[in-house]
Amino acid sequence: MSKLNNISDLNAIRKRLRSRRDSISTVITICGGTGCQASRSQDVIDAVRKELKKQKLGRKVLVRVTGCHGFCEQGPIMVLEPGNIFYCHLKPEDASDIVTKTLLKGEVIERLLYTDPVTSQKIQIETEIPFYRAQDRQLLAQNRQLDPCSIEDYLAIGGYSALAKTLAELTPEAIIEKIKASGLRGRGGGGYPTARKWTECRDTPGDEKYVICNADEGDPGAYMDRSVLEGNPHLILEGMMIGAWAVGAQQGYVYVRNEYPLAVKHVRIAVQQAREFGLLGEHILDSNFSFDVEIARGGGAFVCGESTALMVSLEGKVGEPRPKDVHTVKDGLWHKPTTLNNVETWANVPSIILNGASWFAARGTKDSKGTKIFALTGRIKNTGLVEVAMGTSLRNIVFDIGGGATDGVGIKAVQTGGPSGGCLPIDKFDLPVDFEALYEAGSMIGSGGIVVMDEKTCMVDVAKYFLTFLQDESCGKCVPCRLGIDRMLEIITDITEGRGRPEQIDLLKELAETVAHTSLCGLGKTAPNPVLSTLRYFPEEYEAHINEKRCPAGVCQALIKYEIDDEKCKGCGICLDACPHDAIKGEKKEIHTIDQDTCQKCGICIEECKLDAISVA
Amino acid sequence: MPETTLESILEGRRSQPHQLIEVLQDVQECYGYIPEEAMKVVAEELGVPLMEVYRVASFYRAFSLTPRGKNMITICMGTACHVRGAKLLPNQVHGQLGVSAGNTTEDGLFTVENVNCLGACALGPLVVFNETYHHHTTPGKLRALIDSTREKEMEETTYEQAQ
Numbered sequence: 079m080s081k082l083n084n085i086s087d088l089n090a091i092r093k094r095l096r097s098r099r100d101s102i103s104t105v106i107t108i109c110g111g112t113g114c115q116a117s118r119s120q121d122v123i124d125a126v127r128k129e130l131k132k133q134k135l136g137r138k139v140l141v142r143v144t145g146c147h148g149f150c151e152q153g154p155i156m157v158l159e160p161g162n163i164f165y166c167h168l169k170p171e172d173a174s175d176i177v178t179k180t181l182l183k184g185e186v187i188e189r190l191l192y193t194d195p196v197t198s199q200k201i202q203i204e205t206e207i208p209f210y211r212a213q214d215r216q217l218l219a220q221n222r223q224l225d226p227c228s229i230e231d232y233l234a235i236g237g238y239s240a241l242a243k244t245l246a247e248l249t250p251e252a253i254i255e256k257i258k259a260s261g262l263r264g265r266g267g268g269g270y271p272t273a274r275k276w277t278e279c280r281d282t283p284g285d286e287k288y289v290i291c292n293a294d295e296g297d298p299g300a301y302m303d304r305s306v307l308e309g310n311p312h313l314i315l316e317g318m319m320i321g322a323w324a325v326g327a328q329q330g331y332v333y334v335r336n337e338y339p340l341a342v343k344h345v346r347i348a349v350q351q352a353r354e355f356g357l358l359g360e361h362i363l364d365s366n367f368s369f370d371v372e373i374a375r376g377g378g379a380f381v382c383g384e385s386t387a388l389m390v391s392l393e394g395k396v397g398e399p400r401p402k403d404v405h406t407v408k409d410g411l412w413h414k415p416t417t418l419n420n421v422e423t424w425a426n427v428p429s430i431i432l433n434g435a436s437w438f439a440a441r442g443t444k445d446s447k448g449t450k451i452f453a454l455t456g457r458i459k460n461t462g463l464v465e466v467a468m469g470t471s472l473r474n475i476v477f478d479i480g481g482g483a484t485d486g487v488g489i490k491a492v493q494t495g496g497p498s499g500g501c502l503p504i505d506k507f508d509l510p511v512d513f514e515a516l517y518e519a520g521s522m523i524g525s526g527g528i529v530v531m532d533e534k535t536c537m538v539d540v541a542k543y544f545l546t547f548l549q550d551e552s553c554g555k556c557v558p559c560r561l562g563i564d565r566m567l568e569i570i571t572d573i574t575e576g577r578g579r580p581e582q583i584d585l586l587k588e589l590a591e592t593v594a595h596t597s598l599c600g601l602g603k604t605a606p607n608p609v610l611s612t613l614r615y616f617p618e619e620y621e622a623h624i625n626e627k628r629c630p631a632g633v634c635q636a637l638i639k640y641e642i643d644d645e646k647c648k649g650c651g652i653c654l655d656a657c658p659h660d661a662i663k664g665e666k667k668e669i670h671t672i673d674q675d676t677c678q679k680c681g682i683c684i685e686e687c688k689l690d691a692i693s694v695a
Numbered sequence: 696m697p698e699t700t701l702e703s704i705l706e707g708r709r710s711q712p713h714q715l716i717e718v719l720q721d722v723q724e725c726y727g728y729i730p731e732e733a734m735k736v737v738a739e740e741l742g743v744p745l746m747e748v749y750r751v752a753s754f755y756r757a758f759s760l761t762p763r764g765k766n767m768i769t770i771c772m773g774t775a776c777h778v779r780g781a782k783l784l785p786n787q788v789h790g791q792l793g794v795s796a797g798n799t800t801e802d803g804l805f806t807v808e809n810v811n812c813l814g815a816c817a818l819g820p821l822v823v824f825n826e827t828y829h830h831h832t833t834p835g836k837l838r839a840l841i842d843s844t845r846e847k848e849m850e851e852t853t854y855e856q857a858q
Contacts (some may be wrong), residue, residue: 377755
């Protein structure tokens with residue numbers, strides 16, 4: 079491919095690519111994102127391609143392998159055009175039926191259709207599936223339209239036209255003005271107004287400035303950044319280019335988790351392609367704008383999601399945060415003015431430039447505009463990525479999109495915001511999801527993880543889980559975080575193991591406040607949130623653990639035991655054979671028993687028993 | 696140590712201290728761990744004190760200072776996996792192999808690692824076994840996976856000995 083020297087080159091190639099795209103009407107879109115790949119989508123892709131070749135349809139049918147569609151639980155998934163037919167849970171052996179029946183004869187294959195878990199009805203059309211229908215997919219919908227490794231696909235659907243518009247028509251000030259009017263706020267957790275960051279960086283004098291894309295998505299339970307970067311890497315690059323033009327930067331960095339190998343691969347390919355097309359480099363599209371992007375892989379430290387720690391990590395050092403008396407927009411990477419934004423924030427920039435600030439601001443609440451992608455996971459029917467307008471209620475997300483509880487067990491809470499956020503009980507589910515509302519309720523949007531918890535989730539155990547995570551991830555630089563979390567975890571462990579004392583609750587609260595007030599960085603300051611929010615909304619669970627030495631959800635191992643129900647046990651011996659610790663005794667066809675001293679509560683017997691005879695007491 | 700590989704990793708990055716983490720990532724990928732010898736070379740070539748190289752290599756979770764086993768078991772400990780029972784998995788592995796996260800079995804066959812999130816939360820509990828993702832993992836499934844791998848390894852050893 080030859081270099082694009084100017085905007086007319088760009089327009090010409092786009093026209094050519096678009097007409098080529100329009101000339102193929104039969105398209106099989108298969109998700110090749112990390113989630114579907116975990117469900118072996120590559121085997122399905124290979125089988126479909128082989129079958130098309132066998133039937134001599136290779137030239138007439140386009141197989142597009144895309145990034146994440148968001149409905150990972152149903153993977154591998156496929157959408158057939160024309161018709162918007164949605165097939166899920168595919169296996170390689172389905173390929174021949176798909177080609178011979180659906181493609182050649184127009185027959186819909188019933189067994190491959192999605193079954194709505196709420197109504198048990200089969201649904202044929204992708205857009206009619208409740209999980210998708212209730213969403214407002216401004217960013218995620220693009221993933222389905224393109225092969226992330228193809229700059230041609232991105233150009234064909236209008237990619238880099240926001241960059242062209244920027245360079246041809248808009249001054250840096252005009253760009254910032256548009257971002258300001260749109261009300262865009264940082265999607266990484268803090269919700270800081272993007273335009274304010276850009277203005278401060280622009281106004282700081284200096285010849286050398288940087289922009290950074292924070293793709294070090296460390297929050298466990300959140301993966302929207304992975305999906306966007308992996309599924310649409312050029313969108314992020316285009317956003318960064320516009321930002322770099324606005325703040326006056328010549329160099330950008332994408333700091334991406336190495337635990338996301340596919341995202342690393344795709345963004346590297348994208349950078350290479352953009353360079354070949356002249357969209358990165360000197361005098362981009364014949365303008366006076368020169369810009370390049372480097373990829374840096376994170377070392378797997380949660381703290382590096384914090385902006386100052388990320389920047390020192392980019393410098394090749396140990397990722398420890400520094401005080402933010404002087405903001406990174408003035409004194410950032412290599413002490414130069416630096417603008418750091420999260421993946422999803424950058425992803426929103428091109429469409430704001432193209433469609434206008436008011437288009438973006440039309441969605442959302444008074445102070446939280448646009449859409450937000452959430453990772454809806456946990457004990458719920460439909461798990462996956464959900465994009466909705468800011469201000470949508472939690473109830474809407476959990477029940478209308480998520481389909482409600484699994485196995486008829488009542489939902490009792492959601493955890494939002496990762497280790498910095500908190501748990502909100504079901505009576506708060508009418509809250510609109512925006513930056514302020516969740517913060518006031520004791521949690522936060524964070525980067526957008528929503529983990530649904532039901533009666534089988536122990537809230538004390540959840541608090542312990544986050545403290546364990548944070549203790550492990552604390553960089554150790556400041557004392558309150560390093561030792562405070564340690565002591566809090568000690569108390570919570572006492573409580574979950576039956577050694578809790580009532581007075582420890584007050585001590586826990588006191589410690590939590592100290593850690594929150596005196597820690598150096600955001601990680602430490604917000605570390606007590608999971609403890610404080612569970613103490614606030616689920617005090618009865620703490621009391622049950624402390625006073626009755628009982629875990630109501632049946633999770634805390636020291637407070638539970640496994641029991642065999644005499645009525646249900648038929649003495650089949652399956653559990654006895656399966657138990658790796660030889661803790662189950664009994665003769666064939668006689669009721670079995672569990673030796674509590676030997677039982678490790680590993681859960682294998684419960685999993686193996688066909689009669690539901692083993693339960694947690 | 697094959698000099699050429701380290702040589703190629705360092706190419707174009709010499710005397711650039713900020714490349715330290717990237718270089719160590721490649722060393723880790725190439726050797727499966729960060730050998731002491733490699734740290735010395737990297738320190739010299741990038742112009743970073745050896746102590747700083749060690750500090751970085753021991754700070755980040757991505758780097759291992761000891762060789763890893765033949766088979767890698769990576770257990771996702773993300774929140775979504777946790778609420779679906781992932782915490783039973785490390786217990787299971789410990790019971791079966793006698794090693795906890797971050798360690799390798801004495802026979803060098805298995806290394807067990809915990810990871811904070813693999814970003815495929817909808818499919819949890821997730822375990823990566825030698826780069827293959829296993830979704831909806833239960834203690835029983837994991838046990839069977841380890842058993843079958845161990846059997847295969849033993850067959851191979853017997854076969855090799857017979858040769």
